[in-house]
Each structure stands twice: as structure tokens, then as C-alpha cells.
Amino acid sequence: MTQTIVSIHHLQKSFGKFQALKDITFDVNAGEVFGFIGPNGSGKSTTIRVLLGILKASGGQATIFSQDVWQKAVAIHNHIAYVPGDVYLWPNLTGGEMIDFLLKLNHQKHSAKTDELIHEFELDPKKKSRTYSKGNRQKVALIAALSTEADLYIFDEPTSGLDPLMEELFQKHVLALKRLGKSVLLSSHILSEVERMCDRIGIIRAGEIVETGTLDQMRQLTRNQVIVQTKQALTGIEALTGVHGFKPDEHIANKAVFAVDTAQIGPVMAELTQREIVALQTTPPTLEDLFIRYYNHTEGAEGHDTK
Numbered sequence: 001m002t003q004t005i006v007s008i009h010h011l012q013k014s015f016g017k018f019q020a021l022k023d024i025t026f027d028v029n030a031g032e033v034f035g036f037i038g039p040n041g042s043g044k045s046t047t048i049r050v051l052l053g054i055l056k057a058s059g060g061q062a063t064i065f066s067q068d069v070w071q072k073a074v075a076i077h078n079h080i081a082y083v084p085g086d087v088y089l090w091p092n093l094t095g096g097e098m099i100d101f102l103l104k105l106n107h108q109k110h111s112a113k114t115d116e117l118i119h120e121f122e123l124d125p126k127k128k129s130r131t132y133s134k135g136n137r138q139k140v141a142l143i144a145a146l147s148t149e150a151d152l153y154i155f156d157e158p159t160s161g162l163d164p165l166m167e168e169l170f171q172k173h174v175l176a177l178k179r180l181g182k183s184v185l186l187s188s189h190i191l192s193e194v195e196r197m198c199d200r201i202g203i204i205r206a207g208e209i210v211e212t213g214t215l216d217q218m219r220q221l222t223r224n225q226v227i228v229q230t231k232q233a234l235t236g237i238e239a240l241t242g243v244h245g246f247k248p249d250e251h252i253a254n255k256a257v258f259a260v261d262t263a264q265i266g267p268v269m270a271e272l273t274q275r276e277i278v279a280l281q282t283t284p285p286t287l288e289d290l291f292i293r294y295y296n297h298t299e300g301a302e303g304h305d306t307k
């Protein structure tokens with residue numbers, strides 16, 4: 001049976017009159033990497049802050065290890081590691097001192113793994129934190145979190161400021177955590193990162209979860225671009241389920257360009273075949289296309305629910 005590590009049910013959070021979280025529902029299961037994605041200001045960090053017991057929810061429920069995140073925050077913190085998107089360090093402490101301080105806060109000790117991570121992430125631990133770049137500040141928090149023995153790792157846009165090699169190193173470590181059966185909640189804007197690491201994804205927009213599902217389920221929501229020319233007229237194709245943006249060619253008869261939901265590609269191709277295909281070009285969909293559709297406020301969720 002799947003063990004639920006994080007459970008969020010109709011979570012709401014208001015700041016005065018502004019409702020930052022309107023309706024957030026998703027679970028993170030044991031041993032999975034759950035990707036939490038959405039545009040700037042959509043509510044990812046607010047959700048994470050509620051989970052960490054930093055902010056009190058205005059409505060709904062949130063539990064970690066079946067314990068209420070607000071009432072049992074201290075007990076929960078003993079089993080989680082967290083990296084914020086914007087890391088604050090004490091300027092007069094060195095990076096090494098800062099890592100040890102963060103470990104201590106989590107009741108952890110500097111270990112051989114900590115040294116390995118410092119080496120791998122190429123951090124000079126003797127330098128004062130005030131001299132660090134944004135990327136180096138981020139590395140301090142990542143090293144402390146990754147060398148923490150935890151059951152749940154929460155990363156809020158953890159690779160902002162890291163160069164591509166370091167980003168890849170981070171991904172390698174997250175996949176290693178997954179192999180160890182750890183659970184990970186990862187908020188990210190980097191779609192390749194999400195695609196590479198996440199088992200399931202939740203898309204948040206304006207304080208609401210608009211989609212959750214596995215990567216495969218998400219792929220079913222993508223759209224193929226089709227350019228087709230047939231012998232017989234294309235009449236009726238535009239009305240088929242899953243066909244969007246049908247545009248007949250102005251100069252060439254029986255030629256058109258349109259998009260098709262991946263889930264509907266089979267039936268649409270069957271209809272086109274009946275009209276005798278002369279030329280066909282399909283562009284395979286990417287998850288990026290889907291995400292951009294959701295990021296775009298004017299289009300997006302059209303009643304899909306893969307959960």
C-alpha cells in the first residue's frame with residue numbers, strides 16, 4: 001500500500017484580503033519525487049511555508065507523517081530537510097561554519113558525506129559567507145540539506161543561481177535520495193529538471209492546483225502539431241474531439257495545420273487516413289508545451305483531470 005508522507009487537502013491561505021492559496025490538494029507518497037510547478041507568484045513558496053509551520057493556514061488541512069503541520073511543526077522538523085529558494089546566511093560565519101550550524105539546527109552532525117558534498121559542489125568552506133555569490137549561498141543550504149538524514153526533503157527552487165554542472169550534480173543527489181526510498185517535494189521552474197526527476201507533478205496557478213498526475217498522464221495532456229494534406233476535403237476534422245486551432249491553408253486545397261491532444265491522436269489519424277493522406281507532418285509534443293499552456297493565463301486547463 002502507498003504510504004502518504006505529505007497530505008494537503010483544500011488548503012487555503014489569505015494575507016489580509018488577498019487569497020494566496022485558494023484550493024491546494026495533493027499528496028506526496030513515500031519514495032517519490034513530487035514536482036510542484038507554476039508561474040511566479042502562484043503560491044508554491046506559500047504552500048511550502050505552511051507545510052513547514054512558518055505560516056498558519058486559513059483553511060483546509062495539511063499533514064506530514066500524518067501529523068498536523070501547524071500543531072506538530074517541531075516534531076515534524078526532526079525528520080525533514082529544507083532548502084529555500086533564497087538562502088540567507090550569517091555574513092561573518094564561513095561557509096563551513098554555516099553548514100555545521102544548519103546541521104546542528106536539524107540535530108545532525110558534520111559527516112564524511114558533508115565533506116564529500118563540499119568537495120563535489122566545489123565550495124570553499126573557509127570563505128566568509130558575505131563573500132559568497134548567490135550560487136555559493138545556495139550550495140551551502142544544499143550541502144547541509146543533502147547531508148541531513150531525513151525522511152522528507154523539501155526543496156523550494158533549489159537550483160536558482162546554480163550553473164548547469166552544479167544543477168546536474170543536485171539532480172544526481174536527488175535521484176540517489178529517491179533510490180534510498182526518501183520522499184522529495186521539489187518546487188521548480190526548470191522543466192527539464194522536473195521531467196528528469198519527478199514521478200508525479202502538481203501544477204499550481206493563481207493559488208489553485210490545476211493538474212496533478214504522473215509524467216505519463218501529463219504527456220497525455222500534451223498536443224501534437226499536425227500539418228496535413230489529403231486527397232479528399234478536410235471537412236469535419238475541425239470538429240473532432242481533441243482538435244484545436246484548425247487552420248485551412250489559404251492557397252492549397254485540402255491542406256491544414258492544427259493541434260491534436262495526444263490522447264486523441266489515434267482517432268484523428270484514422271479520420272485523416274479515410275480522406276487519403278497525401279502529405280503529413282507531425283511534431284511530437286513536449287511537456288514544455290503543456291506547461292507553457294498552463295503558465296499562460298489566457299489558455300490552459302480545460303477540464304482535464306488526471307488524478
Ligand SMILES: Nc1ncnc2c1ncn2[C@@H]1O[C@H](COP(=O)(O)OP(=O)(O)OP(=O)(O)O)[C@@H](O)[C@H]1O
Nearest residue numbers: 015018020038039040041042043044045046047085
Ligand atoms: N507575507 C505575505 N504577505 C502578503 N502577500 C504575500 C506574502 N507572501 C506571499 N504573498 C503573495 O502570495 C502570492 C504567492 O506567493 P508565493 O511566494 O507563494 O509564490 P511562488 O509560486 O512561490 O512564486 P515564485 O515562483 O516567484 O517564487 C504572491 O502574490 C505573493 O505576492
